[in-house]
Amino acid sequence: MTRGTILITAADLAPAALALLSDYEIVYAGKTPQVADIVALARRHNPVAIIVRYSSVTAEVMDAAPALRVISKHGSGTDTIDKVAAAERGIAVTAAVGANAAAVAEQALALMLACAKSVVALNERMHQGHWDKATHKSLELGGRTVGLVGLGAIGQRFARMCHAMNLRVIGFDPFARDLPAYITPVDLDTLWQQADVISLHCPLTPENRQLINAQTLGRCKPGVIVVNTARGGLIDEAALLAAVQSGQVKAAGLDSFAVEPMVAPHPFHGQPGFILSPHIGGVTSDAYVNMGVAAARNSLAVLQASPQPA
Incomplete structure (x- = not known):
C-alpha cells in the first residue's frame, strides 16, 4: 500500500x-x-x-x-x-x-567567454583551413564591467567567477541582501549604462518580461555582450537580433528562448554574433x-x- x-x-x-x-x-x-x-x-x-x-x-x-x-x-x-x-x-x-547554481553559472561563464573570444567562429574558420592570427582581435574582459540582473544563488556564483577574472561586478536585485563586497548594487539605468557584459539570472515575471528590448539596448554601451541563462521571455528577440546586426550588441550568448524547443527556422539561425545552446545550463550529471x-x-x-x- x-x-x-x-x-x-x-x-x-x-x-x-x-x-x-x-x-x-x-x-x-x-x-x-x-x-x-x-x-x-x-x-x-x-x-x-x-x-x-x-x-x-x-x-x-x-x-x-x-x-x-x-x-x-x-x-x-x-x-x-x-x-x-x-x-x-x-x-x-x-x-x-x-x-543547479554551479552548473548554470558555469554555462553563463562559457557563453560570456565564447562571445568575447569568438570561440565558435574561430573554430569554424580553423576547420576550414584558415589561420586568422593576423586579422583577429578578441575582447579582453579583465578590468571591464559585468552587470548582473538577479543576484540569487546562480547570479552570486557567477559574480564570484567574474570577480576572480578581475571584472568589476555590478548587479541589480531588489530582493538581494548581504551581498559580498565585490558586488556593487546599482539600479537598472546604471547597469545598462556601465556594463560591458550583461548577464541575466532572474526569474521571469509579468513585470520583467522583455526587460531586454530596443529601448534598454539603446541605453547600453556600443558593443555590449548579452548573456541569458535564465528565461527566454526576458528578451525581446526581434530587438536583440536588430541590435546584434547593427553592432550595438557585439554578441549574444543564449541558453533560453521565448519559445522552447526553438522552432526551426528561427531568426537567430545562421546569424553571426549568436552563440546558442538548448537550455542545458542546468543539465549536468x-x-x-x-x-x-x-x-x-x-x-x-x-x-x-x-x-x-x-
Missing part, C-alpha cells in the same frame, strides 16, 4: 531522489510531455504531488488531481507553474533553489542529482507536514 502517486513530468528521475520517494507510486509523463498528456495522467492517477521537469502545470492539471498537495519544480524557475491557481486551491509550490533530490525533499516536506485529506 503506497501513500499515493507522484507524477514526474519527464521520463526519469535520479535514483537518489527515487530512493527518498520509495513509499509512493511513481508515474512518468515521458520525454516530451504536453499539458494534455499531464492532464490525462493526473485524471488517471490523481497524484498527491507533481515533480515538474518539463512542460507546464496549469489550472486544468490541478483540477484533474483533487488529491494534489504540492507541485515541486525540478529546478529553480517556477514560471511554468500557474502559482495563482495553485494558491487558490491550497496547493504548495516549491523550487529546488540553488541546486551533478545538477540532475541535486535537483532531483531537492525536488523530492521539497515534496516530502509538504506531504509529511500534515495528514493527507480523507
Whole structure:
C-alpha cells in the first residue's frame, strides 16, 4: 500500500531522489510531455504531488488531481507553474533553489567567454583551413564591467567567477541582501549604462518580461555582450537580433528562448554574433542529482507536514 502517486513530468528521475520517494507510486509523463498528456495522467492517477521537469502545470492539471498537495519544480524557475491557481486551491509550490547554481553559472561563464573570444567562429574558420592570427582581435574582459540582473544563488556564483577574472561586478536585485563586497548594487539605468557584459539570472515575471528590448539596448554601451541563462521571455528577440546586426550588441550568448524547443527556422539561425545552446545550463550529471533530490525533499516536506485529506 503506497501513500499515493507522484507524477514526474519527464521520463526519469535520479535514483537518489527515487530512493527518498520509495513509499509512493511513481508515474512518468515521458520525454516530451504536453499539458494534455499531464492532464490525462493526473485524471488517471490523481497524484498527491507533481515533480515538474518539463512542460507546464496549469489550472486544468490541478483540477484533474483533487488529491494534489504540492507541485515541486525540478529546478529553480517556477514560471511554468500557474502559482495563482495553485494558491487558490491550497496547493504548495516549491523550487529546488540553488541546486543547479554551479552548473548554470558555469554555462553563463562559457557563453560570456565564447562571445568575447569568438570561440565558435574561430573554430569554424580553423576547420576550414584558415589561420586568422593576423586579422583577429578578441575582447579582453579583465578590468571591464559585468552587470548582473538577479543576484540569487546562480547570479552570486557567477559574480564570484567574474570577480576572480578581475571584472568589476555590478548587479541589480531588489530582493538581494548581504551581498559580498565585490558586488556593487546599482539600479537598472546604471547597469545598462556601465556594463560591458550583461548577464541575466532572474526569474521571469509579468513585470520583467522583455526587460531586454530596443529601448534598454539603446541605453547600453556600443558593443555590449548579452548573456541569458535564465528565461527566454526576458528578451525581446526581434530587438536583440536588430541590435546584434547593427553592432550595438557585439554578441549574444543564449541558453533560453521565448519559445522552447526553438522552432526551426528561427531568426537567430545562421546569424553571426549568436552563440546558442538548448537550455542545458542546468543539465549536468551533478545538477540532475541535486535537483532531483531537492525536488523530492521539497515534496516530502509538504506531504509529511500534515495528514493527507480523507
